[in-house]
Amino acid sequence: MYKITKQKMVILGAFILGILISMYIKSLDASKVYITLEKKKEIENQIEITKKEIKKLKKSKINYENRLKYYDDVIQDDNKSIDDLMKEELENLKEISGFSNEVGEGIIITIKDSDQELSNNQNPNDLIVHDIDILRIINDLKKSGSKAISINGERILPLSKIKCSGATITVNDRTYGQPFIINAIGDKESLTASIISPQSYASLLKDGYGIYIKVEEKDEIIINSYKKSK
Template sequence: MKYNVWKLNILLFSILVGFAISLQAKNVKGEYLYVPLKVIHDYKVAIESERKEMENLQKMILEKKKQMEEYKKIKQEGGVIKEAMQKELEEQKLIGGFVDVEGPGIILVVNDGTRELYEGEDPNNVLVHDIDVLNLVNDLKVAGAEAISINGQRLLATSEMSCAGYTIRINNQVFAQPFVIKAIGDPKTLEAALNAPGTYARFLKEIVGLYIEVNTVLNIKIPKYSEEIDFQYLKPAEEGV
């Protein structure tokens, strides 16, 4: 009798253990089976964002270390750190467009078309618009232009262009045609960006009928940005935020 009770206890215990294992396996399987793809994607995005931030921080640290080493070297050699900082400031002003520059490049002249209009055609079709000038400037930027001006106005990343009747407003200054665009860069590359088949300049000249003239120049001068910049919302970001 005791032997049978013992066997019964073992059987019940085995059943309970098997049931517990099956429940655990089911829970584990369900955990992996029902994780939404969006959650996985969000985790990947978060990890990638953290990785890029770490890379940027490491790059910033290396740049600061390099700068500190340069300052230390200047001090050891008896130089003045103020002069090094002044040189760095001048370089930033050059990159930002706040000094006069010169170099090889192109001069592009854009003017209204003089062709006869088709019957019923809108006269605005043969006028230069702000979008035309903007597209030409973008083509020059893509071709590697390092400095650009329009009718003597230096273009920055914040420069705006808008039509105002028969004129175009650039950097809060109003100009009428012809529009003289100067760009410093590799003359051949800049010229090809305007004269090659399929370019926007060729479209304006051959299809629309505007006056387009492109000349390469060995040395042209482009003035610095002369307007005031007043940032109302922009401010330096706090580190670590």
């Protein structure tokens, strides 16, 4: 008798539990979607990326609006045509990208390997001009306001590659031997200071390792436009 009653209680409990589960499922909002924590993070990351894209687009929109206003103001105030403005823009882009000839005051730097005797335990590479040395000097010139730079007549662009191989360097896929001659257009006093000041990298090469470095100031320097190698 006790066993039968227990079985009936279990069946009744299961029946009631089934009814409760059924009621709970029916009470769920079908419009709600339940996702995993991993999916939630993925959606949050996508939202953040979208927000950044929107911010960039808004910034671009403002820049274009300002540019359009500039064109309108110039046309009205200076009586210039759209063609005139486009030509000015083209010349400006050529100057920035290195595809125009540049003329102006500046300096000429001549660089050669050191001719001093190798001291005991000294690395022979310390007395040789490397690509990193040329790059550091060029960066110093840019920081001092140089508008155009060339190495052995080769125009330096923002993406120009400079590599050394023994006593030669390769610039824009063309190879040049010593001496390495750097022409830089800009305020000649500022450019000279960037090379000869005691704290400059060029002074370190000259005074520390005997690298030959000569600086000449010029009232007029001509730097030709970039020419693609064949």
